[in-house]
Amino acid sequence: MGHEVLGAPTPWAPPATGAVVVYRGATVIDGTGGPARTATSIVTDGTTIRAVVPDAEIADSTATVVDLTGRFVVPGLIDSHQHIATPPDRDAAEAMLRRQVYGGVTAIRVMADDLRQVAEFARAAQVGEIPGPDIHFAALMAGPTFFDDPRTQQVSQGGTPGAVPWMQAITDETDLPLAVAMARGTGARAVKIYADLTADTVTAITAEAHRQGLAAWAHGTVYPASPGDVVDAGVDVVSHATALAQEGTQHPLTTYKDKPPIEYDRFADGDDPNLQALFERMLEQGTILDATAGMWANYFAAEATDPESQERVRANSRLAARITSHAYRVGVPVSAGSDYENAPEHPFPALHDEMAFLARECGIPPVQVIRSATLVGAMSMGAQDVMGTLETGKLANFAVLSANPLDDMAHLTGIEFVVKRGCRYDRGDYEPAAPGR
Known part of the structure; x- marks a missing residue:
């Protein structure tokens, strides 16, 4: 040279x-x-x-x-649900990463973004070129009908949404071993299973990801795959407590864009038996719930400017708290993930607010909230052997x-x-x- x-x-x-x-x-x-x-x-x-x-x-x-x-x-905190490059903005992302590490967050799980930028941030933060947490990230897979979503266009600039290694459209004709290998080649630690996929396809993606050494992280409902289908597929982590409300729904599950209404009354008077059975299966399999429980109260509330949207925020916030509390009481490991970040001028990362919500609204004891934001967060990334607790x-x-x-x-x-x-x-x-x- x-x-x-x-x-x-x-x-x-x-x-x-x-x-x-x-x-x-x-x-x-x-x-x-x-x-x-x-x-x-x-x-x-x-x-x-x-x-x-x-x-x-x-x-x-x-x-x-x-x-x-x-x-x-306390151990370095872990935010188990973050996005730092949708759309990619280098200055904004570096400011976010800086705030996270100075706010006690030493690792984050990035749930699909423009992985060209995310991979560079992950390298730079690990070696110390920039201040920031360690970054573990996923490549996304969804059905073809999902890829007119504007977010897929934001993260695929220079390519075609659904046809880039970090964001792939999956059909019955997809060569899954090749698709997973392409995802793995981005540096991803997992495949994120997102939307518009059948139960059989979710199961096939999960099996192939595991065969190639990747984790499978999925939305709680993948449409038409139900929460029960997702858990039965053997995924490692399911995201969003409110998405689990579709388990046992009387409405058909069709596509991500055509979600049925949530049947709030089912959860008003106590634990839902459909979720009890689901949580028992999750506990048996070791499936982690990435609850993002405080997102409605801490993020969407600021955008709710009319009475109807404000009531929707309150209803979803109550629902998230009930479902997360139910999962915790059954024994399902619950991680602390935010799925958003605070405004740039805010002094602390959003994970602090999620942890407060888990304690205040979900009734999780503070020492267990810290475990959710440390050990269980590490488990959600498959990194519990190297982080998450203060141990030799x-x-x-x-x-x-x-x-x-x-x-x-x-x-x-x-x-x-x-x-x-x-x-x-x-x-x-x-x-x-x-x-x-």
């Missing part, structure tokens, strides 16, 4: 192995759902956690020591808080600093983006 040229600068690069830091004196909430541990030290070595032990077990050494007396530590051998990803989030989820805003892959991000260095950017 003649000579080597240095690549882009990496101001947020992970530290090298041998750079040992002892974070001493903290109250640690480790993400497993267990009780908080006081007077605890986290020892990091480069990008990984070497030990999480009582302070008394730490011997004097030459390691750098950070005193966290009076502070609370996992990535050094955690947030240091000034107050106890188990007392109030609002204490998540009391971030003093975040460690991601061993690199420290001081909250005092963060400035929100200007409105519109």
